Amino acid sequence: MDDLKEKYLGLIANAADEAAIEDLRVQAVGKKGEISLKMRELGKMTPEERQVAGPALNALKDEINSALSAKKAALADAALDARLRDEWLDVTLPSRTRAQGTIHPISQVTEEITAIFADMGFSVAEGPQIESDWYNFDALNIPGHHPARAEMDTFYTHRKEGDNRPPHVLRTHTSPVQIRSMEATGAPTRIICPGRVYRSDYDQTHTPMFHQIEGLAIDRDISMANLKWVLEEFAAAFFEVDKIEVRFRASHFPFTEPSAEIDFRCSWVDGQLKLGEGDDWLEGGGSGMVHPKVLQNAGIDPAEWQGFAFGLGIDRLAMLKYGIPDLRAFFDSDLRWLRHYGFNPLVQPTLHGGLSR
Numbered sequence: 041m042d043d044l045k046e047k048y049l050g051l052i053a054n055a056a057d058e059a060a061i062e063d064l065r066v067q068a069v070g071k072k073g074e075i076s077l078k079m080r081e082l083g084k085m086t087p088e089e090r091q092v093a094g095p096a097l098n099a100l101k102d103e104i105n106s107a108l109s110a111k112k113a114a115l116a117d118a119a120l121d122a123r124l125r126d127e128w129l130d131v132t133l134p135s136r137t138r139a140q141g142t143i144h145p146i147s148q149v150t151e152e153i154t155a156i157f158a159d160m161g162f163s164v165a166e167g168p169q170i171e172s173d174w175y176n177f178d179a180l181n182i183p184g185h186h187p188a189r190a191e192m193d194t195f196y197t198h199r200k201e202g203d204n205r206p207p208h209v210l211r212t213h214t215s216p217v218q219i220r221s222m223e224a225t226g227a228p229t230r231i232i233c234p235g236r237v238y239r240s241d242y243d244q245t246h247t248p249m250f251h252q253i254e255g256l257a258i259d260r261d262i263s264m265a266n267l268k269w270v271l272e273e274f275a276a277a278f279f280e281v282d283k284i285e286v287r288f289r290a291s292h293f294p295f296t297e298p299s300a301e302i303d304f305r306c307s308w309v310d311g312q313l314k315l316g317e318g319d320d321w322l323e324g325g326g327s328g329m330v331h332p333k334v335l336q337n338a339g340i341d342p343a344e345w346q347g348f349a350f351g352l353g354i355d356r357l358a359m360l361k362y363g364i365p366d367l368r369a370f371f372d373s374d375l376r377w378l379r380h381y382g383f384n385p386l387v388q389p390t391l392h393g394g395l396s397r
């Protein structure tokens with residue numbers, strides 16, 4: 041018995057892991073373990089022998105069992121210590137100071153414009169980029185023979201041979217969203233619609249895909265004065281100056297009457313653009329009072345409702361505000377350009393926090 045005790049206590053002390061402990065348990069006190077077999081021999085002993093051997097064997101079994109559990113607990117503790125040592129993390133280390141990706145200037149400027157108009161009670165509407173002839177042209181009072189159709193360098197889709205319906209187009213402006221939105225909500229309404237538009241054109245200031253933002257406000261007594269105020273508020277907030285004067289230049293769009301081109305007062309000093317002061321004017325986009333036929337086409341009674349609309353070029357606003365010279369670079373996906381002109385993805389443009397920090 042002393043030999044057994046010495047043997048197992050030695051083996052247990054040297055066991056490397058929990059699996060080894062389990063093996064030893066089976067070997068010693070399992071059903072067919074060495075000590076269990078010895079216990080079976082008790083039956084063959086004389087009562088005197090049994091009185092000595094019985095308690096001794098039981099004591100040995102207890103001792104081995106407690107050595108097994110003690111070693112098991114010690115191994116678990118050691119494993120936990122090792123893990124705590126390996127998985128230690130210094131949470132006081134500074135994190136990366138700048139995220140890897142950046143927000144594209146177009147996304148940034150779209151967010152900035154949205155924040156400004158949201159503050160004036162406009163909500164955001166969207167429409168499809170593949171648009172029907174009706175929404176892109178006719179509903180906006182641009183009939184088939186109208187020169188505006190030719191001017192827009194439209195991309196047409198194909199119809200199957202023999203299908204004589206007019207083809208769908210890649211929308212040439214965001215104005216069709218005016219119609220869709222008025223159809224959906226009726227009057228009164230106040231929306232902006234930012235999005236992609238397409239025209240077959242390519243040079244330093246034109247790409248076949250670009251971005252516009254449409255504005256529309258319909259109510260009972262809205263006038264050009266409201267339009268002008270909204271545009272001045274917008275421009276001052278967007279260019280982050282106290283005040284910007286807006287000038288209306290008489291123009292023509294089929295979907296507005298009267299129509300006006302929007303100019304912002306500015307100056308160019310040494311190639312540097314300054315908004316809100318000076319004797320120059322910067323072209324901003326088109327606008328006007330929504331044509332009664334357009335209201336009618338969208339199911340709104342022009343005898344009861346009126347409103348203004350405007351369309352601005354997002355890409356151009358981004359180029360002007362952030363001094364980006366070539367429009368084509370916006371869509372080249374050049375990582376160096378994106379890192380240089382991109383914005384911190386962890387900062388959301390807001391009016392109270394600042395648009396372009």
Ligand code: DAH
Pocket residue numbers: 212213214215254255293295296325326327328349350351352
């Ligand atoms: N849709 C015009 C364009 O793409 C821009 C425009 C002009 C939109 C006048 C308007 C507007 O809503 O009233 O050239």
